[in-house]
Amino acid sequence: MGTTNRTDETGLQVRRIVISGYYGFRNSGDEAVLKSILFALEEEGVKQGLRIVPVVLSGDPASTTAMYGVEAVHRMKLGEIVRALRASDGLISGGGSLLQDATSAKTIPYYTGVMKLAQLLGKPTFAYAQGIGPVNRRWMDRLIRGVMRRSAYVSVRDAESAHLLGRIGVPRDRIDVVPDPVMGLPLPASAAEVAAAAAGAPTLPVVGVSLRHWRKDGADLARFADALGALARSRAVRLRFLPFHTPSDAEASLWVMERLGDLGASVAEIAEVGDDPQLMLQEVSRCDALLGMRLHALIYAANQSVPMLGLSYDPKIDQFLNRIGLTPIGTTEALDSAAFVAAMGELLDNPAEWHSEHQAAIDQLKQEARKPAKQIISILR
Structure with missing residues (x-):
């Protein structure tokens, strides 16, 4: 060389x-x-x-x-x-x-x-x-x-x-x-301090939402807005939209937020995290559950053991979910609002059951995520 x-x-x-x-x-x-x-x-x-x-x-x-x-x-x-x-x-x-x-x-x-x-x-x-x-x-x-x-x-x-x-x-x-390398990404060093500062503050259950534009006619986002609105009216939650690709995901999130309808006791907001991926990982770690369309939203959730539901727009979504024993709750072509509300309610009410079913697979992925670096360093030596 x-x-x-x-x-x-x-x-x-x-x-x-x-x-x-x-x-x-x-x-x-x-x-x-x-x-x-x-x-x-x-x-x-x-x-x-x-x-x-x-x-x-x-x-x-x-x-x-x-x-x-x-x-x-x-x-x-x-x-x-x-x-x-x-x-x-x-x-x-x-x-x-x-x-x-x-x-x-x-x-x-x-x-x-x-x-x-x-x-x-x-x-x-x-x-x-x-x-x-x-x-x-x-x-x-x-x-x-x-x-x-x-x-x-x-x-x-x-x-x-x-x-x-x-x-x-x-x-x-x-x-x-x-696994995807992001399974091995740590939280930022300040995460523990932030968590300690937030401890004790009364909050609604946080449902992270990661969406993106896909269908040109917007029919998929309209279906997602209907489902999220139904969830918000069924129980008090904080819908926290997480734009993974700015500005396009922020635009998609705002489009959906405008179509949620009456939220009852729930609230909807959009996170302004910036471009640092560890700060977004920290945002995901604070969620009680997550609905993810972006692949890395789902990977972040797995990294932090946050119960999740996936929306499939590409085979890579199905492939990742399959590795931790999950299937998509919906796709860009179909999402049943009642099924979504029931599934999200189950995650919020029984997170321990979700962890017992999927944590072993997540831990295995996190352990394997560093293998390429080990192999490459070994070759370079």
């Missing part, structure tokens, strides 16, 4: 790692992925006697540097990417749903292109808890197959992703199935 003999002032060997993903776009879920990877690399590096110096490819390098205190270069400036890769000891691609063509035909060529560039420069590449698919354009299979076969380590976040890679020709015995 040519750059592996650096040491820091304490004598620890230093490894510079470029990290590629959907970072710098004010999406709490993707920022949480980055922060989780940074935490895991730092922790595992210390354990194995390495200091990791990350260099993040970002849509907003200044924001990324300010938030995480790491080097960042613009993800669309080829010269900056090449210089970062040349000075590095390897490239991490992930996590998140990077290798899919549902949102754009440019996504797979971009991320595989960055991996291919690193490989051409002689740098090892690592796929970190990737979500693979859907891949609807068959010509993209060879792009994915080529870079994955040449990667030093490949991990995906669900069995379906592993199956897809195997189908297109990546040897199955080279693929680790691991």
